[in-house]
């Protein structure tokens with residue numbers, strides 16, 4: 001994720017020499033330098049010493065260690081700290097960075113790795129307008145970035161866009177299997193499914209029409225699509241999706257409690 005964010009920032013014109021990256025594993029830094037000529041070091045405190053913005057792009061399990069390693073430097077500089085780790089609350093970060101720390105918690109998703117992510121952000125009261133803008137600008141380098149009104153809303157975001165790519169993969173897998181059952185070879189079924197997903201997504205994004213209207217336009221009365229849509233509705237697709245997303249949101253809240 002860090003490599004994708006840095007790559008996106010540099011591509012959008014941010015000077016590479018204004019970015020410092022730290023990682024305890026030198027080969028990761030070598031790989032990063034092949035993407036952009038940023039300043040690198042193996043010491044977190046050194047990397048953040050003169051930073052305005054610090055992005056913590058580590059796994060939730062090492063967040064405590066990473067936050068602790070920068071606490072003194074961040075307190076000194078007043079930099080805003082952005083966490084992209086799932087389940088790590090602002091309260092737990094504030095406990096390590098101090099009450100006055102400006103913190104932005106962000107929930108990105110995997111397509112960010114292709115510059116096509118959907119990130120939601122929430123900032124604590126200590127973060128200034130300018131620091132919020134910094135955070136939004138950084139996450140916008142890997143896709144769209146939007147603010148949510150409460151930290152709790154990030155659990156819903158996790159259930160929607162965080163886990164969402166997997167829902168679409170699952171749906172596409174089901175379509176491919178069904179296509180094969182209808183007599184297609186797997187390669188053809190896969191090719192047509194993936195392109196259809198892309199085409200539908202682009203139509204939804206590029207038309208100013210409601211999704212229901214787009215659906216109505218490809219559903220001729222008495223036709224094939226109508227039969228399929230009716231079958232989905234009779235089998236309660238809405239309820240299936242709602243239950244799955246509730247389960248994901250509950251798990252996100254549970255993980256935040258577990259991480260303390």
Ligand SMILES: NC(=O)c1ccc[n+]([C@@H]2O[C@H](COP(=O)([O-])OP(=O)(O)OC[C@H]3O[C@@H](n4cnc5c(N)ncnc54)[C@H](OP(=O)(O)O)[C@@H]3O)[C@@H](O)[C@H]2O)c1
Nearest residue numbers: 001023025028057058059060062066084085086108109110
């Ligand atoms: N990948 C996604 O699509 C995605 C989506 C949403 C959210 N996220 C979140 O984004 C965060 C990063 O995910 P990722 O997939 O990029 O993980 P990753 O590939 O494991 O990258 C984390 C990097 O941080 C380094 N690191 C470990 N401990 C460190 C420390 N104490 N100080 C500094 N650097 C340290 C790791 O080094 P080593 O390799 O040596 O351990 C690794 O290079 C996670 O919290 C994840 O939940 C990821």
